[in-house]
Amino acid sequence: MKRSLLVLASGFLFAIGLGVSEMTRPEKVIGFLDVFGHWDPSLAFVMGGAVAVYAVAYRFSQRWDAPKFAPRFRVPNNRTIDRRLLGGAALFGAGWGLAGFCPGPGIVAAAAGVAPALYFLPSLLVGMLLHRWLLE
Numbered sequence: 001m002k003r004s005l006l007v008l009a010s011g012f013l014f015a016i017g018l019g020v021s022e023m024t025r026p027e028k029v030i031g032f033l034d035v036f037g038h039w040d041p042s043l044a045f046v047m048g049g050a051v052a053v054y055a056v057a058y059r060f061s062q063r064w065d066a067p068k069f070a071p072r073f074r075v076p077n078n079r080t081i082d083r084r085l086l087g088g089a090a091l092f093g094a095g096w097g098l099a100g101f102c103p104g105p106g107i108v109a110a111a112a113g114v115a116p117a118l119y120f121l122p123s124l125l126v127g128m129l130l131h132r133w134l135l136e
Contacts, residue, residue, distance in 0.1 A: 003069045015108045021046040024109040026100020026116055033097050084135075099123075 022028040023046065031040035066072050096102045101109065101120045109117035 006069065014104065015111075018105050018108045019112075023105040024101075024112065024114065024117070029096065029100045029105075095127075 018024050021043070023043065028040065029043065031038060032043040034040075061067070061073070092102070099106070099116070099120050101117060103124055106117050106120045106124060110121040
C-alpha cells in the first residue's frame with residue numbers, strides 16, 4: 001500500500017511538473033524544436049533542471065545498497081549503439097516533432113482533455129502494439 005501511494009504521488013508530481021513547464025502544449029514543444037524559425041529556448045531550462053535534479057538524486061542513490069521499494073537497482077549496462085537504437089531514436093524524434101507530444105506529456109494532456117492529445121494517445125498505443133507484434 002505504501003509503495004502504491006508513493007508511485008501515485010510520484011506520478012502526480014511528474015504530471016504537475018509537465019503542466020507547469022508547459023510540456024503538455026504541442027506549440028511550446030514545436031517552438032523549441034524550430035531552431036531556424038521562432039525558437040523558444042524555455043524548454044532547454046526545463047530539461048536542464050530535470051537533468052540537474054536527476055544528477056543529484058543519482059549521486060545519493062549510489063550510497064544505498066538497494067532502492068526502498070525494490071530488491072536491487074536495475075542500471076542498464078548495454079552501451080551498444082545499433083540500428084534498433086538509432087531507428088527508435090529517429091522515430092521518437094520525428095513523432096515528437098510532428099505531434100508535439102512525447103509519451104509522458106501526451107498522456108497527461110489526454111487526461112486533461114486536450115483535443116490533440118486525444119488523437120495522439122491512440123496512435124501511441126497502436127505504435128506500442130506494433131512494436132510488440134513486429135519486434136519482440
